[in-house]
Amino acid sequence: xxxxxxxxxxxRLVVVEGIDGSGKSTQLMLxxxxxxxxxxxxxxxxxxxxxxxxxTTKRGKRKQTLxxxxxxxxxATDFAHRFTYQILPPLKAGMLVLGDRYIYTAYARDTVRxxxxxxxxxxxxxxxxxxLAFYFRVPIEVAMKRILTGRVKLKYYEAGMDMGxxxxxxxxxxxxxxxxxxxxxxxxxxxxxxVIDATLPVNEQQRIVRAKTMKALEGYTTRxxxxxxPRLYSREGx
Amino acid sequence: MERRYYGAGLPYVPTxxxxxxxxxxxxxxxxxxxxxxxxxxxWIELQGYAVVTTGWTRSSLVxxxxxxxxxxxxxxxxTYTLLYATDFADRLENxxxxxxxxDFVVLCDRYIYTAIARSAVRGLTKDYLxxxxxxxxxxxxxxxxxxxxxxxxxxVLESGGLDYWESGMDMDLGQDLFESFRQYQxxxxxEFDAMAxxxxxxxxxARAPVQVIxxxxxARVAQVLQDGAPKGA
Numbered sequence: 349x350x351x352x353x354x355x356x357x358x359x360r361l362v363v364v365e366g367i368d369g370s371g372k373s374t375q376l377m378l379x380x381x382x383x384x385x386x387x388x389x390x391x392x393x394x395x396x397x398x399x400x401x402x403x404t405t406k407r408g409k410r411k412q413t414l415x416x417x418x419x420x421x422x423x424a425t426d427f428a429h430r431f432t433y434q435i436l437p438p439l440k441a442g443m444l445v446l447g448d449r450y451i452y453t454a455y456a457r458d459t460v461r462x463x464x465x466x467x468x469x470x471x472x473x474x475x476x477x478x479x480l481a482f483y484f485r486v487p488i489e490v491a492m493k494r495i496l497t498g499r500v501k502l503k504y505y506e507a508g509m510d511m512g513x514x515x516x517x518x519x520x521x522x523x524x525x526x527x528x529x530x531x532x533x534x535x536x537x538x539x540x541x542x543v544i545d546a547t548l549p550v551n552e553q554q555r556i557v558r559a560k561t562m563k564a565l566e567g568y569t570t571r572x573x574x575x576x577x578p579r580l581y582s583r584e585g586x
Numbered sequence: 587m588e589r590r591y592y593g594a595g596l597p598y599v600p601t602x603x604x605x606x607x608x609x610x611x612x613x614x615x616x617x618x619x620x621x622x623x624x625x626x627x628x629w630i631e632l633q634g635y636a637v638v639t640t641g642w643t644r645s646s647l648v649x650x651x652x653x654x655x656x657x658x659x660x661x662x663x664x665t666y667t668l669l670y671a672t673d674f675a676d677r678l679e680n681x682x683x684x685x686x687x688x689d690f691v692v693l694c695d696r697y698i699y700t701a702i703a704r705s706a707v708r709g710l711t712k713d714y715l716x717x718x719x720x721x722x723x724x725x726x727x728x729x730x731x732x733x734x735x736x737x738x739x740x741x742v743l744e745s746g747g748l749d750y751w752e753s754g755m756d757m758d759l760g761q762d763l764f765e766s767f768r769q770y771q772x773x774x775x776x777e778f779d780a781m782a783x784x785x786x787x788x789x790x791x792a793r794a795p796v797q798v799i800x801x802x803x804x805a806r807v808a809q810v811l812q813d814g815a816p817k818g819a
Contacts, residue, residue: 421672464594
């Protein structure tokens, strides 16, 4: 069985994935500028940004009472909300949706935290398969260097401190992100990542990203039609 | 008897040392669950067992989010289901499992079956729901207070009237609250009846007098408590 439905909506969905410090957000920002300059209508969406559970996640993080399961489910709830209100309508309307992280972030994080991989894939079965999923692959040491020079403070859950890998937050971050990296690498083929070497110069990466995106966008605005939801919903109960 | 999960479970939580008993009381709103559970708790404690109770949407983590979302009508069915699953997971790990590990009897006011029934009648597939709630432990006993609609309706009306969500008004079954309640509860009861067969619920007729129902519940609980008694006792 396919983990989730391929998108057959008239819109297009392009997402970026990669560990912290891979430069994925920078690349997406540059892609966004380019796409806007081409006059293509787009919607931008980020992982974990909806109103509904932001407060809950904050509360859980502050008290550090989130378990791998509640962490996973809260993010799925958040994503389901965002998917319904922010991602699905523009896809149906034939727009381009750019996602900074997508369900693969959950595939990686949740399994590293100890969740069953099949359970996590089922959890996100309601989502649609992106047109393009870029994976910015970078060695852990390069990512660490970028993070530590660029940002002030590592955050508790992002450093995987809840996993007890190390009492030192930097070391914990390195160990945790290394495992995330392995998880991304392991799923690359299964989910069909477009792998980008994130050690290349920024503009060189962007040239590849733009070319692949434009190829994926060829002629898409002319194919507008009504599409049904993927088969998560049925009326078998009635 | 070895304790197990329904599905994927919590892979990082072993079940070996969960020596307590997990007892669930299910049944639609207005069926008399709270009354029966109160009496049952007193009785179990009289037998010398320590009891912890937990109920639906009582998790400190998300219950306020659920209330806020209900009042704002922001939820679609999928989000609603996932929020309930989060609440359940929080209580499972922070209340139910620690209590079972400490040899308590855990009395659950509803369990995953309520969530599955509500989500299934709203159109989510059984396959999706069974895998999602595969995190749950299989209880030692599920007591199902079964009732028919004709008996249920006057009870609900007497105890405060029809509620928007318990009437399934989000499902567009019709603008008439009473008719929507009838249709919605019929669907819910059908789901429960199907699960009762599938999961081996102990079904008790909730139309009987309170003490008659209570005696039946106690008889079944007594069996489960005996199962766990030390050998030779």
